[in-house]
Amino acid sequence: MAYTFADLFEHSVDAMPDRLALIASGEEVTYRELEERANRLAHHLETAGFGAGSHIGIHMHNSIETMVAVLAAFKIRAVPLTVNYRYTTDELVYLYDNADLDALVFHRGFAERVAEALPQVPRIRHLVDVPDALATGTEPSLPGSVRYQDALAAASPERGFAERSGDDVYILYTGGTTGRPKGVVWRQEDMWRVLAGGLDFFTGEPIADEYQQSRTGAAGEPMRMLILPPLIHTSALMPTFTALLAGNAVIYDPRFDAARTWELVGRHRPTAMVITGDAMGRPLVEALRGAGADTSSLAVVASGAALFSGSVKDAFFEALPNLMISDSVGSSETGFGGIGFATKGLEQHGGPKVGSHRHTVVVDDENRVQAPGSGAEGWLAKIGPVPLGYYNDPVKSAEIFREVFADGRSQRAVVTGDRARIEDDGSVTLLGRGNMVINTGGEKVFAEEVEAVVKAHSDVYDAIVIGVPDERWGNRVAVVMRARDGLPDFESIEKHARSQLAGYKIPRSFWIVPEVERTPSGKPEYRWAKDHTAAHAPDHRID
Structure with missing residues (x-):
C-alpha cells in the first residue's frame, strides 16, 4: 500500500464501513456507500479511457457527489482538479486549457458556463453531468455528456484497481486574487503529510504508519465536522480528508448561508466548524444573535486561509463563551504552517500568531x-x-x-x-x-493590519485595504468598505484607527460599496478593489 488518499480512505472503509461519512442536501452516506459510488465512477472513467496521469476537472459545489468524483480520480491514479465555479467563461477557458483537462465532471447548475467554455478547449473529450441541488431545471443538456446516475449504474461497486504510488500527484489551482490562477503540484504523500494528518499538526512529527489514522478512529467515538468553505480550496478539501481518514463525519452546505448554517448546527450537532476568516465569521456571528439555535454541540471554530480579526473572534466568544477558536497559517503552496488559539481580548496586529x-x-x-x-x-x-x-x-x-x-x-x-x-x-x-505592502512616504504599511482595525469599528461590515496613487506620498492607504447601516461616521472611524495605528497607517480615502467582493474561500479580491477605486471618486477623504 502507498501513502495515497485513495489507499488511506480505503483503510477507513475497511475499518469502519457502516459509520456515517458525509451529510449534504438532506442525504447521508456511510463509508461503505461513499466507497461504492467512488468505485463505480472510477470504473466508468477507466472504461472511458482515463487512468494514471489523466487530468479530471471537477466543476462542482460542495456535495456528496463532489467527494465521489475526487475519490474516483484518486482511485485510478488520475489527477483531480477542482474548478472555481465562480469563474467567468474566459477564466474557465484559461484554467481548463492551462490544466490540460482530459475530462470534466460538473454540476448541472454550471452547464451553461461549461458549454460556453468547451468549444475553446478541444482537449476535453469526456463529460459527466451530475444532478445539482442548486440547479433550476432549465439548464441545457450538453451534447455527448454522460448522466452521473447512468455512469454509476453501469459500473462495478468493487475495487479492482492498479497499485498506486505515493509519487502520484494532486494539482491544486490557486491564486487569482492578484493574477492568473496557478496549479500547485504536490506529491500525494507530501500533501497528506502536511495537510491531512500525516504529520502531527503541533509537533510536525510523522505518524507511525498508514493505518494509524483509521486504527485510532475505529477505537474512538466519531465526531462531526461542518465544513463551510468550498471544496475547490485546501481549506475545505484537506479537512474533509483529515476527518474521513479518521472515521469522522463531514457536513456540507452547497452554498454558504449564515442563517442556514446555524440550522444545520442545531440539526446535525457538529463538534467543529471550519470557516475562512471574517468573510464567513462576521455574518455567522451576527446571524447567531437572536437565532435561537441549539449550539450546545459546537466546541471548536477553526479558521484558515483568510484574515480572522480579533473583533470577530471576540464576538464569537461573547455569543459562545466556552468556544475554542483556532487560526491556522498555510496556503496551497505551503500546506499547514502552524496553528494558534485565540483568547478573548487578545490584541492582534496583522495576521495570526502561530x-x-x-x-x-x-x-x-x-x-x-x-x-x-x-x-x-x-x-x-x-x-x-x-x-x-x-x-x-x-x-x-x-x-x-x-x-x-x-x-x-x-x-x-x-x-x-x-x-x-x-x-x-x-x-x-x-x-x-508582501505584495500588498503599501509604501506611503517611505513607510511600509501592511494592508491586513489596517483591515483588522477598520473592521473592528461598529459602522463597518466588511472592508479591503489597498494603496492608491498619491502625488505627495506615492501611495495613500485606502479602504473599500461595506457600511453596516447607511453612511458611516468617518470621523469616528478615523479616531478609532488613530487609537491603534501609527499616523502613517491611517486610511485616507474611503469608497463605499454595497458588497465587498471576495473569492469563494474568503480572500480579498484586490484586483476588483483597485479597479473600483480607479473608476470612482472616493466617498470620503482625509487630508
Missing part, C-alpha cells in the same frame, strides 16, 4: 533562516514536505521554491509572499502579504 513548528521558519532576503530570539522580520517559509512546483510554469516555480540555509546546510523550501516575524519562543507572527 506556535513553534519544526517546518515553519522565517528567512531574510538572502534565504537565510532567522533564529528564534532574533526578533527578525522576513519572509514566511516552509521546509519539509513541499510541492514539486507550479504546473507548466518553471519561471514562477523558481521564484518561490528555493534553497534556504540554516546550520551550515541548505534544504528545499517554499518562500511565500507573506511577511513574518520570528519570536523569542520560536512562534511566528504573520504581518501581511
Whole structure:
C-alpha cells in the first residue's frame, strides 16, 4: 500500500464501513456507500479511457457527489482538479486549457458556463453531468455528456484497481486574487503529510504508519465536522480528508448561508466548524444573535486561509463563551504552517500568531533562516514536505521554491509572499502579504493590519485595504468598505484607527460599496478593489 488518499480512505472503509461519512442536501452516506459510488465512477472513467496521469476537472459545489468524483480520480491514479465555479467563461477557458483537462465532471447548475467554455478547449473529450441541488431545471443538456446516475449504474461497486504510488500527484489551482490562477503540484504523500494528518499538526512529527489514522478512529467515538468553505480550496478539501481518514463525519452546505448554517448546527450537532476568516465569521456571528439555535454541540471554530480579526473572534466568544477558536497559517503552496488559539481580548496586529513548528521558519532576503530570539522580520517559509512546483510554469516555480540555509546546510523550501516575524519562543507572527505592502512616504504599511482595525469599528461590515496613487506620498492607504447601516461616521472611524495605528497607517480615502467582493474561500479580491477605486471618486477623504 502507498501513502495515497485513495489507499488511506480505503483503510477507513475497511475499518469502519457502516459509520456515517458525509451529510449534504438532506442525504447521508456511510463509508461503505461513499466507497461504492467512488468505485463505480472510477470504473466508468477507466472504461472511458482515463487512468494514471489523466487530468479530471471537477466543476462542482460542495456535495456528496463532489467527494465521489475526487475519490474516483484518486482511485485510478488520475489527477483531480477542482474548478472555481465562480469563474467567468474566459477564466474557465484559461484554467481548463492551462490544466490540460482530459475530462470534466460538473454540476448541472454550471452547464451553461461549461458549454460556453468547451468549444475553446478541444482537449476535453469526456463529460459527466451530475444532478445539482442548486440547479433550476432549465439548464441545457450538453451534447455527448454522460448522466452521473447512468455512469454509476453501469459500473462495478468493487475495487479492482492498479497499485498506486505515493509519487502520484494532486494539482491544486490557486491564486487569482492578484493574477492568473496557478496549479500547485504536490506529491500525494507530501500533501497528506502536511495537510491531512500525516504529520502531527503541533509537533510536525510523522505518524507511525498508514493505518494509524483509521486504527485510532475505529477505537474512538466519531465526531462531526461542518465544513463551510468550498471544496475547490485546501481549506475545505484537506479537512474533509483529515476527518474521513479518521472515521469522522463531514457536513456540507452547497452554498454558504449564515442563517442556514446555524440550522444545520442545531440539526446535525457538529463538534467543529471550519470557516475562512471574517468573510464567513462576521455574518455567522451576527446571524447567531437572536437565532435561537441549539449550539450546545459546537466546541471548536477553526479558521484558515483568510484574515480572522480579533473583533470577530471576540464576538464569537461573547455569543459562545466556552468556544475554542483556532487560526491556522498555510496556503496551497505551503500546506499547514502552524496553528494558534485565540483568547478573548487578545490584541492582534496583522495576521495570526502561530506556535513553534519544526517546518515553519522565517528567512531574510538572502534565504537565510532567522533564529528564534532574533526578533527578525522576513519572509514566511516552509521546509519539509513541499510541492514539486507550479504546473507548466518553471519561471514562477523558481521564484518561490528555493534553497534556504540554516546550520551550515541548505534544504528545499517554499518562500511565500507573506511577511513574518520570528519570536523569542520560536512562534511566528504573520504581518501581511508582501505584495500588498503599501509604501506611503517611505513607510511600509501592511494592508491586513489596517483591515483588522477598520473592521473592528461598529459602522463597518466588511472592508479591503489597498494603496492608491498619491502625488505627495506615492501611495495613500485606502479602504473599500461595506457600511453596516447607511453612511458611516468617518470621523469616528478615523479616531478609532488613530487609537491603534501609527499616523502613517491611517486610511485616507474611503469608497463605499454595497458588497465587498471576495473569492469563494474568503480572500480579498484586490484586483476588483483597485479597479473600483480607479473608476470612482472616493466617498470620503482625509487630508
